Amino acid sequence: MHLLDWLVVAAYLVWIVYDGLKRTKATDEMEGYFLAKRSLPWWAVGLSVMATQLSAITLVGTTGQGYADGMRFIQFYLGLPIAMVILSVTLVPFFYRAKVYTAYEYLERRFDLKTRTLASVLFLCSRGLSCGVIIAAPAVILSIILGWNLTITILAIGVPTILYTMVGGVQAVTWTDVKQMAVIVGGLIAAVVVLIVGLPGDVSVGEALHVAGSAGRLNALDFHFAWGETYTFWSGLLGGVFLMLSYFGCDQSQVQRYLTAKSIDEGRHSLLMSAFFKIPLQALVLLTGVLVFVFYLFNQPPMLFNTAHAKDIEQSSRRGEYHALEAEFAQAFEARRQATSALADAGTPAAREAARETFRTATGELRGIRSRAAALVRDVTHDDSYGGLTGDTPTPDVNYVFPTFITTKMPIGLVGLMIAAIFAAAMSSIAAELNSLATSSVIDIYRRLLRPEATESHYLMVSRVATGVWGLLACIVASFAVGLGSLIEVVNRFGSIFYGSLLGVFVLALTFRRTTGTGAFVGLLAGITTVLIFAFHPATRGVSYLWHNPLGVAVVVVVGIAVSLVTRPRMA
Amino acid sequence: MSSSESGDSRMPRLYTLVFIVEALVIVALWAFERAFTR
Numbered sequence: 001m002h003l004l005d006w007l008v009v010a011a012y013l014v015w016i017v018y019d020g021l022k023r024t025k026a027t028d029e030m031e032g033y034f035l036a037k038r039s040l041p042w043w044a045v046g047l048s049v050m051a052t053q054l055s056a057i058t059l060v061g062t063t064g065q066g067y068a069d070g071m072r073f074i075q076f077y078l079g080l081p082i083a084m085v086i087l088s089v090t091l092v093p094f095f096y097r098a099k100v101y102t103a104y105e106y107l108e109r110r111f112d113l114k115t116r117t118l119a120s121v122l123f124l125c126s127r128g129l130s131c132g133v134i135i136a137a138p139a140v141i142l143s144i145i146l147g148w149n150l151t152i153t154i155l156a157i158g159v160p161t162i163l164y165t166m167v168g169g170v171q172a173v174t175w176t177d178v179k180q181m182a183v184i185v186g187g188l189i190a191a192v193v194v195l196i197v198g199l200p201g202d203v204s205v206g207e208a209l210h211v212a213g214s215a216g217r218l219n220a221l222d223f224h225f226a227w228g229e230t231y232t233f234w235s236g237l238l239g240g241v242f243l244m245l246s247y248f249g250c251d252q253s254q255v256q257r258y259l260t261a262k263s264i265d266e267g268r269h270s271l272l273m274s275a276f277f278k279i280p281l282q283a284l285v286l287l288t289g290v291l292v293f294v295f296y297l298f299n300q301p302p303m304l305f306n307t308a309h310a311k312d313i314e315q316s317s318r319r320g321e322y323h324a325l326e327a328e329f330a331q332a333f334e335a336r337r338q339a340t341s342a343l344a345d346a347g348t349p350a351a352r353e354a355a356r357e358t359f360r361t362a363t364g365e366l367r368g369i370r371s372r373a374a375a376l377v378r379d380v381t382h383d384d385s386y387g388g389l390t391g392d393t394p395t396p397d398v399n400y401v402f403p404t405f406i407t408t409k410m411p412i413g414l415v416g417l418m419i420a421a422i423f424a425a426a427m428s429s430i431a432a433e434l435n436s437l438a439t440s441s442v443i444d445i446y447r448r449l450l451r452p453e454a455t456e457s458h459y460l461m462v463s464r465v466a467t468g469v470w471g472l473l474a475c476i477v478a479s480f481a482v483g484l485g486s487l488i489e490v491v492n493r494f495g496s497i498f499y500g501s502l503l504g505v506f507v508l509a510l511t512f513r514r515t516t517g518t519g520a521f522v523g524l525l526a527g528i529t530t531v532l533i534f535a536f537h538p539a540t541r542g543v544s545y546l547w548h549n550p551l552g553v554a555v556v557v558v559v560g561i562a563v564s565l566v567t568r569p570r571m572a
Numbered sequence: 573m574s575s576s577e578s579g580d581s582r583m584p585r586l587y588t589l590v591f592i593v594e595a596l597v598i599v600a601l602w603a604f605e606r607a608f609t610r
Contacts, residue, residue, distance in 0.1 A: 074601065081594045085587045206608075213608035220601040268583060275590045279597050 001146060001407070001415060008416025012183065012423065013160055019179060020164025020172035020431075030459055033169035034101050034439045035260050040171075042266040044178050046273030048432070049248075049257045050281070051177035053274075054184065056138035056426035057399070059285065064398035066289020067296075069391030070217035072231045074286055077279050079240025083248060084275035086241075088268040090510055091249045096264045101443045103255040103506075110509040112517030113448070118524060119505065120444035122498045123252055124437060128470065130495060131433045132477025137399070138426045139478060142419070144308050145403040154478045161427045162471030165434045166464045170260055173431040180424035185281075187421030188288055190414050191406070195291040198409065200298050200341075207344040208294045214343060214356045215297075215363065217290045230544040239546030246499035246549055248274075250506055253436040292405050297340040299409070303329045303370060305400035309377045316380045322373065329369045336362035367392045430474065438466040496545040497535055500552025501527030507553055508560045516564040523560025527552040 026032025065073045100106045104123065108116035139153040164172045199208055212218055222232045229235055248254045248271065261267035303326050313322050339359040346352040374394035378386035388395035406418040442463045447454070454462075505524050508515045531552045534540045 071601070071605070078594075078598070081590050085590050088583070088587070209608045213605070216609075218605050218608050220605050221598070265583065269586075272586055272590060276593055279594070283601070 001419075002412045004413050005416030005419065008413060009419050009423065012416075012420035013156075016176050016179065016424070016427065017160045017164050020168050020176045023164075023168035023171040023175055025171065027167075027169050027171065028457075028460065030101075030456055030463075032171075033460055033463060034256070034435075034443070036169075036171045036174065038260060039262055040174055040260045040266075042261055042269035043273065044174055045257055045261045045266070045270035047181045048174040048177035048428075049254060049270055049274055050278065051181045051184070051425075051428035052253060052257060052432040053247075053278075053429075054181075054281075054425055055134050055429035056422050057134065059184065059422060059425040060138065060141060060399050060402050062282065062285045063289035063292065063402035064393075064400070065390070066217070066286035067293045067391075067401045068289075068393035068398050070212075070215075070290060071220040071283070071286050072222055074220050074279065074282055075222065075231050075233055075236035076240060077282050078233065078236035079238065079242070080244045080278050081275035082237075083241050083244035084271045086245060087249050088271055091255075091506065092258060092267045092271065093264050094510060095255060095259060096261075096267055100259070101256075102252050102440050103250055104252070104440065104444050107505060107509065107520070108448075111505075111515070111520040115505065115517055115521045115524065116444060117449070118521065119250075119502055120252075120440045122502065122528075123440055124445075126495045126498065127251070127253060127433055127437055128473060129477060131430060131437065131470065131474035133481050134426060134429050134433065135474055136478035136481035138422055141399055141403050142422065144306065145400065145407055146419075151479060154475055157423060157426050158430070158471060158475040158478070161430045162434065162468055165431045165471070166467045169463070170256065170435055173428075173435045174257070174260060176431065177428045180428040183417070183424040184421045187414075187418045188284055190417060191288050191410070192284070192291060194410050194414065195288070195295050198295055198299070203298070203341075203344050208291075211297060211340055211343050211359070212290050212294050214359060215293070217293055227547060228542045228544055230546055235544055235546050239544065239550065242500060242503065242549035242553060243496075243546055246503040250499070250502040251436075252440050253432045256436045256439060257432065289402065292401060295405070295409070298337060300330065300333045300337075302404065303373050304377065304394065305397040305404045307400075308396075309381050309383070312381050313377065318376055318380060322376055325369055325373050325376070329366065329373070332362065332365045332369055336366055339363075363392075370394060430471075434467050434470050434474070437470040438463050441466045441470070496548050497531050498528050498552070500531060500549030501556050502552075503549065504553040504556025504560070507557055512557075512561055512564075514564060514568060515560050516567050518567045519560045519562075519564030520556075522563045523556040523558075526559040527556035530555045 026037050029037070031037050062073060095103065095106060098106050098109060100109075102120065104116045104120040107119055135154055135157050139150060139157060142148060143150040143153045164176060196205055199205070209218065222229075223234070224232060225234045226232060230239075258267040258270050261270055313319060336359070339355065339362040343352070343355040343359045346355040370392075371389075371394070374386040374396075378384065383396070385396045386394055390398045393401070403422070406415055410418060442459060446462055446466075447459060451458070501524050504527050505520050508520050508523065531548045534543070534551060535545070535548060
């Protein structure tokens, strides 16, 4: 990386940490530290909601999805606007009027202590682990792409975030999120401009998009229904609603964002900002990936983007075979490049159809060589993930496509901006998670169960320590997670197992007045157990995890009502 | 309860607007796909 890029990244880090540290207004009170005294404007909260959801792995992973599989990932977000409206009507006013610090605090008021404690413990376990994964994922990618030391990369992401979150609490998190969103969107727009400018002189944007369309990269909507498919119109719209309701309504890292708003309506407006802009933003991210795909139709990409295996290959007896594949790949790429130009130039429908056929044959040739290379890497490294494909790209490559493009094809200065954008995406998510983990630890566990009578300053001190401890734990989990690729999937699955059930408890709380605390508690346990069995049973594990959420809700509601009818004290 | 807490009358219109915008976005995605894949 050029010195100027280093300076851009360093300037970003200094700016964000300075901005976070100066947000100390009213942080000597619990309500100021955790809820900014409910004083923040809707647009800042709304940007914070969006920044929290857009993690670094979303940024590089989604562009990779766009490259490998096209636009269809957009369907994952179709349920989001509906969920935001439902939450604005239901949970937002309830939380706001209850004057709670955490979503789970409300469960004690409505049900009992054991339901609140179980919900908060589930949140702490799941988010504590996922916070480590959120650091680990971009750290691994940056360390491989840029040749940085992995531990230093983890610390470079984690330490500044821990520092400003400890000192400034939720205000630091929110106001840095606003700036981080600006860096992310600015970086994406810069990348799109570079990609468009990088097209060959005789290829227009329209022609480039026609080529992308011919390669299936612009297929955004798939209306067929399949339980096992996550990225279809119906999975996204119906299953996605429940996932988004769970995430934005029951996950403290999101609930805490809109609890800081000035009023109920400002809280609602902050959520509606995502309802309006989340899908267009994701479309921009995916389109960036599609344009990277188009860029690499005219410029030779590496045979495999992830170079983590390079050393093992060079030291193996199959080194020569790998290099022969690289030479074959270069030849096949040249044939495909010519086919791409012919397709872009084709004037009549008949010429276009013929050119499309040649293009597809050439693409199939390249895919075959990549698959053989991936199989060779799997044989040498024994990394089974090289057996999988995302779209037509080996799965371990997907997250490395965009970072490779950034570091090898973007101009000096913009490389630094894009690396800063990846840092920003990671830090904004981590900060919100650390802040919410500390809030739930202190409010739901420490103050409620261990030290109910301490002073405000004591709780503040414990809150800062809790933020630091969760941050440290996240860095430790991150350094272990990188060596255990499957851990990331385990953590994601773990989250999806309890999300729907947690939503079910809130549905019970708001909808069925006669539900008892025992009913809610047993319902929650039954929901989690059912989803757990459903997720891992051979007969049902093929069903997309998006459907775990409505299942969890249904079981909690049915069991919760049934148990409440049995345990409800009889009227005298 | 203050007026800001009770919810203002613009909210239902905003919710309607969310659904209209989502429908338009879906149509736009479909039209974009059709325009460049034929």
